[in-house]
Amino acid sequence: MTGSDPRTAPSAAPLTGSAAPCWVTLMTRDLPSAQRFYSEVLGWSFRPGHLGAEFSVARRGDIPVAGIFAVSTAYQVAVAWTPYFSVADADVAAARVRERSGTVAVGPLTLGKGRGVLASDRDGAAFGLWERIEPSTSPPAPDGHAHAWLRLRTRNAFDAAIFYGEVLDWASGRPGCCDVAYEGDEVIVRCEGRPLARISSGAVEAAVDPVVRPHWQVQFPVDDVPVTVAAAERQGGSLVEERSALGGREATLRDPDGALFTVTDLRGPVGTES
Structure with a gap:
């Protein structure tokens, strides 16, 4: 299944409402190259994440905007951007995906300040679910x-x-x-x-x-x-x-x-x- 990995799930979420789009992640094969590209194209800066050397958080100014995770080329994982949606209970949401003929590929897994799921809908579009366990300490996006x-x-x-x-x-x-x-x-x-x-x-x-x-x-x-x-x-x-x-x-x-x-x-x- 094309998609990202819940290990790139957010340390901060722009929206706190249940089921709102809360984060996007990129699965890539070369983290330094991806950082150079998106820095030049979108003006992002990068800081190491809390999930190891292969993970970084893209920022616009001081605001986290995306996660980027590098995987070994030994894994047959498609390079892709994937959105995550905030949910109150990752287990309940994952069960609903399965009940409605979607696919749960990974999770729920406890990662940092929350629990993540990687899934796809019944037509094959990949998306993630994110249940926050600890409150966010990052500022909101400017001007809402x-x-x-x-x-x-x-x-x-x-x-x-x-x-x-x-x-x-x-x-x-x-x-x-x-x-x-x-x-x-x-x-x-x-x-x-x-x-x-x-x-x-x-x-x-x-x-x-x-x-x-x-x-x-x-x-x-x-x-x-x-x-x-x-x-x-x-x-x-x-x-x-x-x-x-x-x-x-x-x-x-x-x-x-x-x-x-x-x-x-x-x-x-x-x-x-x-």
Whole structure:
């Protein structure tokens, strides 16, 4: 299964609401090379994590934004960015994934300040679950903005919304839960009043192209998409697709190790008014 590893799970989470997207991680084969690439392209700095020499935490200023974990090339693990969702109980959430024909690949495992799970939905899109055990000591994102937002490209957005809603208690009315709204042919996920994820139909499960297969797309906000694309290409990355989207621009890039990610000048996953 394509995905990251729960050992890269967060030491800090931008959102505390139950089932909110809380962290993103990159599984890579060469940690120093990945650090150089993302430092030049996204302006991140890096500090060692608490999980060993092969793990580091990316920061924007003093704010943790992502985890990067290197694995030996002896392991047949796909290089990929993976989102994590905050849950109240990792065991309960993992059981719900299995009950709804998803797959739990790893966990729940106790890691640092929480418990992590690596899973995939029934269409094969990889994601993580994170149960925080100890409170976060890191500051929130400035001005209440997220460091990244998410888009799920899936076979059927409405079926996927039901799956994640049942696993993560979306639209349950519980304190801190995320809400969903059907807007045209997409589903918008709002957490603590802010849109943080979008679910779109049209992915093809058997597609050779990983961009077309069901997957969670991690989107990082940047000031200038063409400038960021040029920086990525100078550092050995490549442009997969650049397009207009929701009143702005976004580009899907491949880093030198093969991981796909998206940069966008939008302020949120549903357009410039987010």
